[in-house]
Amino acid sequence: MHRQFALGRFELVSGSNLPDATLAYQTHGVLNEAGDNCVLLPSYYTGTHASYEPWIHPGLLDPERWFIVSVNMFGNGLSTSPSAAAPLIRAAAFPSVSIADNVIAQHRLLASLGVRRIRLVAGWSMGALQAYEWGCRYPEMVASLLPIAGAARCSPHNLVFLEGVRAALTADPSFDDGRYSQPPTRGLRAFGTGYAGWAYSQEFFRNGVYRQVGYDSVEHLLAAWAADHEQMDANNLLAMLDTWQRADVAVDRGGFEVALGRVQARTIVMPSSTDLYFPVADSRLEAELLANAQLRPLESDLGHIAGRPGIRAAETEQIGAAMRELLAG
Incomplete structure (x- = not known):
């Protein structure tokens, strides 16, 4: 069962706010005494915390070893959303929420849980957008990143x-x-x-x-x-x-190169080799701008869907190998 983290009146970077905001999340495993065995999985477009369950097992993300936090984005229907919000911001009145807003809220959640350092932020699609923002916004807190079939910004295409x-x-x-x-x-x-x-x-x-x-x-x-x-x-x-379209780590950071230059985390950038949303060429540029990154395309004929948790064994094994490598480092 997922739980709700109360944020109260949550100020957005735009200057608007979400009254009585909440983040829905689920945890697996136990946080260690040092508070540094956390794996964070931000949700993707139309997904929820439960969508990542195919990754959570002893062969991949072992809850006996890692404290795994799967968190739902604003707007997905479980966290504060147009369908689940205070009356003043319900439905069409819901304000624009950025990737940064989601990450700031997630940081508050993790602090409340006692997390001091994140061993890995991994996510598919919009989860990858959030992973990049985590690396830029909280560089000292994040040890490694695995953005899968995603990007650090929404391209014009x-x-x-x-x-x-x-x-x-x-x-x-x-x-x-x-x-x-x-x-x-x-x-x-x-x-x-x-x-x-x-x-x-x-x-x-x-x-x-x-x-x-x-x-x-x-x-x-x-x-x-x-x-x-x-x-x-x-x-x-x-x-x-709207959150997806406005995604860009360069906002308020002096440019794209400067923003990605902030990232300290060891990173495996994993685009799908046949993705029509986030092409390998864009991911290559991002990997080149990161200080400690490797470009490792997810070889697949599935397109963008290649990164979806549990979609097919061949893709899951490639993702699992990257996770094991990052968590061992």
Whole structure:
């Protein structure tokens, strides 16, 4: 069962605030006396703390050795979100929340738990965005980073893709600028359908790899993505999408190179070799700007989804090897 950490009135870097803010989180294992055996797993887009459970076992992240904290982003429906907020900021009135806001709140959570040093911050997709921010904001606290299929900033290309799925959702008249009384079903299904085309690689579709991950056909995949997103809250999706689009470690740090130069953590930068959101070329630039980093692409034909916890044994083994290496160092 997850727990809620009360932040009270949480000031955002924009100057707005979240009244009665909470962070939902779950822990596995026990914090040692030194407070330095913590592994932090920030959630990803549409994911929750539970999404990381395929990584939490003796063969990968062993809760007998590590104090593992899986934390939910603002906007994901469990932490403070448009669907779960004080009346003044509920639904369409929810303010913009940054990656930095999430990391500042997570830092408060870890301090309350007695964590003094983090052995590893690892995350997939938006979890990777948060990992980079952790390395920049709290460089002395973080020993190692494993950003998987993510980036230190949202690229223009990535932003344009996200604008496309935003437009698909908000074009549904029943969305009503976020003031809907019933879910904007057509918009949500369109959002999921558009998203599906970018989540995987060209090879994934061309070679029928979808059959290895539970889909009988392309039509089955599209129907499943539409149905899955139909169950989600539209304002929550857009709040997290806004956080994603605004991600940039350079903000208020004098530039991208300066920001990444702050990172002290040993880092394995792990883009998916076929990712359409976060290409290897962008990750290579980030690795070159980090003082102690290795670029290690996740070799896969799954596209962006290659980094999703538990997606397939071959990808999980590559991720596990990187985790074991970083935690041993």
